[in-house]
Amino acid sequence: MRRTGTTRRGALTATGAIAMGAVLAGCGSDDESAGRKGSARADARTAADRSSAETSLRVRARGVSTALLARYEHVVQAYPATAAGLSPLRDAVRAHITALGPGGALGFVRTPPATGDAAAAVRELAAAERRTAASHTExxxxxxxxxxxxxxxVAAAASAHAYLLTELAKETKA
Structure with missing residues (x-):
């Protein structure tokens, strides 16, 4: 008959494994607690860096969308017949600017003069929306x-706007 229960070899193996685990755990906990004490300032610095980076990203994204809004305003002023089709998209871009961060008045960027006809201007707006979507995606x-x-x-909305503007350009009279 075979013996059941704990053997001497099994007991020694289990005791050795427990002792080794305790030694390894004890060594690791001292290093971690020392690292935590010294890294409080580093953690605060890292959090400030992350906040600064996020603010920078928001400012850049807001600038890209503000330039796009300026293009919308320019096309609507140059070609009043396009106002009905562009107003909902322009309002959405304005909402994106608001969502991207706080800021005072929207500083408009100089836009190139309108060349060609209304359809060409709307096609240029579609290209600007594609560039905006690419910038936000990046x-x-x-x-x-x-x-x-x-x-x-915001990038998905800009892509949808580009599609809608492309279709609007096909319908716009020269």
């Missing part, structure tokens, strides 16, 4: 999660 790589979700949403 910024996703460096953005923290909350800002990344916002940038993804």
């Amino acid at each position: 910024a996703l790589l460096q953005a923290p999660p909350e800002l990344a979700r916002l940038l993804a949403s």
